[in-house]
Amino acid sequence: MEKQNSSLPFSNILVIVASGVLFGLGLSVSEMVNPVRVLGFLNVLGSWDPTLIFVMAGALTVAVPGFQYAKLMHKPFLSIEFSMPGKKDLDKKLILGAVLFGIGWGLAGICPGPSLVALNSLDVRVVAFVVAMLAGIFLHDRIFPD
Amino acid sequence: MTGFSFINAFSGGIMIGIATVLMFLCLGKITGISGIVGGLVKPASGPVGWRLIFILSLMVGGAVYPSLWGRDLPVELNGSWVLYFVAGLIVGFGTRTGSGCTSGHGICGLARFSPRSMVATVTFILAAVVTHTLVNVFTG
Structure with missing residues (x-):
């Protein structure tokens, strides 16, 4: 369960905004916002569109080292604890x-x-x-x- | 869809990757969109402020894309709104049942080598491929 806090520190808001905008831009730049691209990837029996593979590869190139590095940290830089999925x-x-x-x-x-x-x-x-x-x-x- | 290259796909992916790492290393939060939205639908589960800010920022990212990249937001849709309504209903219900979607399981989960996320990602990609293929077979 997350801690109930009435106000977010400004540094946290900055990170959330930066991350959100970057995520939205990334989905647009990679065209994953376009259903035709995604359906093209799922269309394995027709003219297959591998775009999604490249997006996943790009994302994981950054995310794997990032999330693995987190395992060495005791707590996140700007908050109290990592909220890990419980299941x-x-x-x-x-x-x-x-x-x-x-x-x-x-x-x-x-x-x-x-x-x-x-x-x-x-x-x-x-x-x-x-x-x-x-x-x-x-x-x-x-x-x-x- | 002209002027598109796999460089765009890869660099867009890198941006998404940076976004998830920022959230996790700085705030310890998993950037799973269905989870973040889910917490807004069910506010009793915790604070909603950061969720709202994130979702709005996500939408702003798409809103500023045309002026930054000099291209229209690429959104091509086929079929009636009923199809999209039904799909949305199943996606909403399913992501809650399976505790995640493409971002939470497919990126964050895979990146932290979570066995649940690996199984979920393979499962939803297979289910999507089968569904799309069946739709193609029956609609031509």
């Missing part, structure tokens, strides 16, 4: 959830990050996706309150 087991929920997410992702070519960035297109279909995604999250948490 360790490979359970049915993980598989079922990943299958469901994959089905939705395969239908539209949109996943959560790109959907929010693509809202900038002002296309009503992106709005429909995001509203439904929020509804799906809400529904899940109503059915399985943890």
